[in-house]
Amino acid sequence: MADEWQEAYEFAVEVARKAGMVKIDKEMKVLTKSSTVDLVTKTDERVEKIIIEQLPCTESTEKGCELTDAPTWIIDPVDGTTNFVHGFPFVAVSIAFAVKKELEFGVVYSCLEDKMYRARNGKGAFCNDEPISVSDVKDITKSIIISEHGTDRTPAKVEKIFSTMQKILCIPVHGLRGSGTAATNMCLVATGAVEAFFEIGIHCWDVAAGAVIVREAGGIVLDVSGGPFDLMSRRMLSANHEDIAKRIIKEIEVFEVPRDDGVKHLQQPSSF
Ligand SMILES: O=P(O)(O)O[C@H]1[C@H](O)[C@@H](O)[C@H](O)[C@@H](O)[C@@H]1O
Numbered sequence: 001m002a003d004e005w006q007e008a009y010e011f012a013v014e015v016a017r018k019a020g021m022v023k024i025d026k027e028m029k030v031l032t033k034s035s036t037v038d039l040v041t042k043t044d045e046r047v048e049k050i051i052i053e054q055l056p057c058t059e060s061t062e063k064g065c066e067l068t069d070a071p072t073w074i075i076d077p078v079d080g081t082t083n084f085v086h087g088f089p090f091v092a093v094s095i096a097f098a099v100k101k102e103l104e105f106g107v108v109y110s111c112l113e114d115k116m117y118r119a120r121n122g123k124g125a126f127c128n129d130e131p132i133s134v135s136d137v138k139d140i141t142k143s144i145i146i147s148e149h150g151t152d153r154t155p156a157k158v159e160k161i162f163s164t165m166q167k168i169l170c171i172p173v174h175g176l177r178g179s180g181t182a183a184t185n186m187c188l189v190a191t192g193a194v195e196a197f198f199e200i201g202i203h204c205w206d207v208a209a210g211a212v213i214v215r216e217a218g219g220i221v222l223d224v225s226g227g228p229f230d231l232m233s234r235r236m237l238s239a240n241h242e243d244i245a246k247r248i249i250k251e252i253e254v255f256e257v258p259r260d261d262g263v264k265h266l267q268q269p270s271s272f
């Protein structure tokens with residue numbers, strides 16, 4: 001049987017590259033989404049339009065996120081919009097494709113670095129056409145971990161986020177980092193630059209492409225409780241190895257966030 005999705009995969013790489021030809025424009029119009037620190041720009045809208053117009057069989061929906069069995073594109077036109085607005089040099093275009101609710105391939109173009117990350121189920125992960133793989137560090141005290149504080153500034157949540165970061169820092173680990181884009185953070189796990197990245201509050205479009213890239217680079221993608229990764233849950237931990245993941249999970253102070261699909265929060269059984 002012909003390789004059904006290969007053409008779509010290759011096409012997504014080209015579309016991501018075209019969409020990534022964005023320029024840092026100091027006069028850009030900045031709008032807000034869920035809070036005054038959750039930014040979106042006219043460029044986000046322009047890039048989204050470019051992507052949607054070029055990808056085959058796209059039907060845009062305003063209904064929010066609902067993953068069905070139909071072939072589905074999951075797109076973040078500008079991941080790292082706050083970086084983009086400020087000229088902080090990590091901005092990515094993220095395009096994923098799911099079939100029967102399973103992610104088939106993912107493309108992340110880190111445009112200002114000109115790094116094209118891509119992966120397809122069973123076919124490996126690449127950066128600028130070179131194969132990539134996760135770090136082989138299993139000792140958390142020799143690791144760098146990424147987390148982000150997101151855009152929800154409810155004091156109780158911010159307290160949990162910083163308490164988690166403090167506990168992880170004091171394990172101790174070599175360092176804590178954050179690029180400001182979930183898609184790029186996941187690619188940093190996939191290349192072995194860091195051992196893990198976790199965040200509560202991200203959206204499906206921030207992490208869908210990165211999830212395929214991390215897995216194909218030999219890493220794991222889980223729920224922050226250690227249970228299976230649920231794309232709509234807005235909770236994600238990606239790591240090079242389960243030893244690193246287990247140690248981080250011990251320290252994560254989980255808090256509730258509304259799911260992307262609006263379903264009531266589901267309890268995630270831990271696989272550890
Ligand atoms: O730049 P975005 O597409 O809005 O995604 C960001 C998100 O806004 C921020 O809250 C997260 O901390 C980042 O990891 C996302 O990539």
Ligand SMILES: [Mg+2]
Binds near residue numbers: 182
């Ligand atoms: Mg995003």
